[in-house]
Amino acid sequence: MQMQSSILKCPQPLTHACGHGHGRNNNSTLFISYHHHMAHHLSSRILARKSQSKFQSMPSSIRQAHFGKRSLVRLRCGISSNGLSTDNDIEIAKRSWFVAAGDAISTAFPIWVLLGCLLGLMKPSSFSWVTPKWTMLGITLTMLGMGITLTLDDLSTAFTMPKQLFSGFLLQYSVMPISGLLVSKLLNLPSYYAAGLILVSCCPGGTASNIVTYIARGNVALSVLMTAASTLAAVVMTPFLSAKLAGQYVAVDATGLLTSTMQVVLLPVLAGAFLNQYFPSLVKLVSPLMPPIAVGTVAVLCGNAISQSADAILMSGRQVLLAASLLHASGFFFGYVFSRMTGLDKASCRTISIEVGMQNSVLGVVLATQHFGNPLTAAPCAVSSVCHSIFGSLLAGIWRRSMSSQNQN
Incomplete structure (x- = not known):
């Protein structure tokens, strides 16, 4: 059927150029159509293999970020042989809606953090239920959520971009402190404010930077x-x-800082990467819940610090707000300028700027x-999250x- 279809699509002028006799015309048309069909089939397979190879070489979190929505749309719109949606399609549609809701909540994270801080400032009693035990649990869940976006294999990708990674790491722990x-x-x-500002400047990059980088097309x-x-x-x-x-x-x-950082950062991140590597079905089940939980945790902890x-x-408050604003403005600015001075491409420079400028304020x-x-030491860290x-x-x-404007031009 494919060969017949390709013959029918063969242009008429080509048929006349194939020979003088009617039988010869048919044979020539058949020959050309067959080779045209085989060449098209072979090129399609080569492109598919290249695309699959490129797709598989990406970290799992990036594959999900770039291709997850398109895959969901394709599956959601699939039609079964009898013309009706299958139960699996319905389940996928429900899950895609759930994921979209979680993404919407996560994208609005500045608003939630700002609301949490304003609530803590105007009505401090709203956070009286937040105990140190809840604080530790919240930050542990946040770091675990970051860990499950990685696999142990993803970390090997660092060797494919050593210059960018080293430049970003160096700027992270030099420009900000x-x-x-x-x-x-x-x-x-x-x-007390100086100690808090310096503490947050020495913290690692925040997980929200990944979302911001994606929006900035870094x-x-x-x-x-x-x-x-x-x-x-x-x-x-x-x-x-x-x-x-x-x-x-x-x-x-x-020593106390070292112990606490190991407990709330290193162990949850490694545990999350381990789960994603060896229990992907479990991670797929809970992963849509993690971004909203992380956003809610940051909003509550920052509001509690303010309260x-x-x-x-x-x-x-003006002094703290000005200090935090200057800190992060310098991080965004010098992160971009210094990375451009090393000769990196603009996409990598935007990424490094965002990574340097955005800190894990909730850890601070x-x-x-x-x-x-x-307790005032924690105030710059909380205000930092909003800034x-x-x-x-x-x-x-x-x-x-x-x-977008450059692409249009």
Whole structure:
């Protein structure tokens, strides 16, 4: 049937050029149509293999981010042989709606964090139920949610982009800590605010940076790997840098910071990657729940940090807001400028800028609450979450529109 179809589609002028006799015309048409059909079939198979190879080489989280929605649409629109949707199609449609709802909640994370902080500021009693035990559980679930977006095999992808990954890692743990120290001195912050600002500047990149990078049309694979690398390195880097830089303001328990960081960062991330590697069906079941849980956790923990010192923040809130804004503005700016100076492409530079500018502020809130005596130390960390979320979202929108206009031109 395929051969007959290709013969019928053979252009008429080609048939006349094939020979002079009627039988010869048919044989020539058959010969040309057959080879045209085989060439088309072979090229289709080659393109399919290339696409499949490229698809399989991507980290699992990136395959899901870029191709998940298209796959769901294709499956949801599938029609069975009797013209009716199957039960499986209905289940896939329900799951796609559930995933879309979770994505909508996650995309609006700056709004939820802002609402949490405003609630903590205006009605501190709303967070009286948040105990240290709930705080530890929330941050552990957030880090576990990041871990299940990775597999142990994905980490090997880092070797395919060593220059980008090294540049981003170096800027993450140099630009932000130095900026935190300089902003603290420039604004002459009180010791407790300075310690909190420096602490959050020494934290790893935040998981929300992956979403912002995707919106900004950056290098999402690099974003995921940078977040994973900086998070794993935070076990050593965050306590070390905090002790060195914030130690001049307040006493810093470096050993306690190291232990807590291992408990709430390293172990959950590795556990999540292990589950995704060896129990993918379980991860597929729970993964749509994790982004909304993470967003809700960040909003509650930041609101709780604000609520504990609401009166003092109302008196000096402008100073904290200015300090956090300057910190993250410098991270976004210098992250892009320095990475461009190394000769990286624009997509990678946008990614590094977002990774450097956006911190894991909720980790700073947890560490400040547990290891610093003054509750005001956690305030810059909470305000930081609002600032980098808003700045990152605005910057991603600007970059996305600029890319769209360039493509149209």
